[in-house]
Amino acid sequence: GENVEQHPSTLSVQEGDSAVIKCTYSDSASNYFPWYKQELGKRPQLIIDIRSNVGEKKDQRIAVTLNKTAKHFSLHITETQPEDSAVYFCAARSASKIIFGSGTRLSIRP
Amino acid sequence: NAGVMQNPRHLVRRRGQEARLRCSPMKGHSHVYWYRQLPEEGLKFMVYLQKENIIDESGMPKERFSAEFPKEGPSILRIQQVVRGDSAAYFCASSPPGQGAVGEQFFGPGTRLTVL
Numbered sequence: 001g002e003n004v005e006q007h008p009s010t011l012s013v014q015e016g017d018s019a020v021i022k023c024t025y026s027d028s029a030s031n032y033f034p035w036y037k038q039e040l041g042k043r044p045q046l047i048i049d050i051r052s053n054v055g056e057k058k059d060q061r062i063a064v065t066l067n068k069t070a071k072h073f074s075l076h077i078t079e080t081q082p083e084d085s086a087v088y089f090c091a092a093r094s095a096s097k098i099i100f101g102s103g104t105r106l107s108i109r110p
Numbered sequence: 111n112a113g114v115m116q117n118p119r120h121l122v123r124r125r126g127q128e129a130r131l132r133c134s135p136m137k138g139h140s141h142v143y144w145y146r147q148l149p150e151e152g153l154k155f156m157v158y159l160q161k162e163n164i165i166d167e168s169g170m171p172k173e174r175f176s177a178e179f180p181k182e183g184p185s186i187l188r189i190q191q192v193v194r195g196d197s198a199a200y201f202c203a204s205s206p207p208g209q210g211a212v213g214e215q216f217f218g219p220g221t222r223l224t225v226l
Contacts, residue, residue: 006152034214043201043217044153089152096166097143098215100153 002027002094006101021104023090024072032093039086080108114218122224123192131187131221135204142185147199192225
């Protein structure tokens with residue numbers, strides 16, 4: 001079935017440094033790739049998304065890149081801040097449902 | 111415009127009882143999705159519904175679980191004869207009509223089910 005792989009599962013970076021999270025997907029027909037941030041005990045919240053007709057999208061300190069040929073996409077967070085600490089999920093839309101990756105727990109060291 | 115509402119926020123059941131989880135989508139949204147999140151894990155798709163129709167239930171266990179989204183009222187996820195393994199957070203999400211395959215899903219706060 002459809003699958004989304006996400007790496008790494010945990011990531012610790014120094015405040016101010018960049019963080020990169022990578023995902024691969026299996027369904028070549030996927031055309032929508034959202035990224036969600038989930039703080040402890042809270043709901044997932046969309047932080048950025050990209051559609052398959054675009055290779056890169058940026059929103060302030062957050063950027064996402066998509067390589068449809070290789071079926072992988074990445075989240076880049078620059079100038080990380082303590083409030084960036086959370087679990088991040090990539091996802092890919094496959095037919096009528098969204099398939100989530102297993103999550104990356106990002107910790108920002110002061 | 112209120113966001114996606116879920117209730118109850120916390121639900122405790124004993125093994126063998128029934129659990130009913132409710133989700134009211136955002137105003138104007140006609141698509142509802144249910145996900146399950148086990149502790150320290152990702153979100154697993156369960157079911158996708160539109161008003162009075164189940165569109166995709168490929169992620170729903172074949173037994174004990176059912177979902178509906180009636181013409182009037184909230185969407186209901188029903189778990190019969192709960193077992194300890196059903197303990198999880200259940201999130202509902204909604205999206206507006208016409209978004210099709212490329213629409214943002216807005217998540218509710220979740221219902222945390224604990225089975226004793």
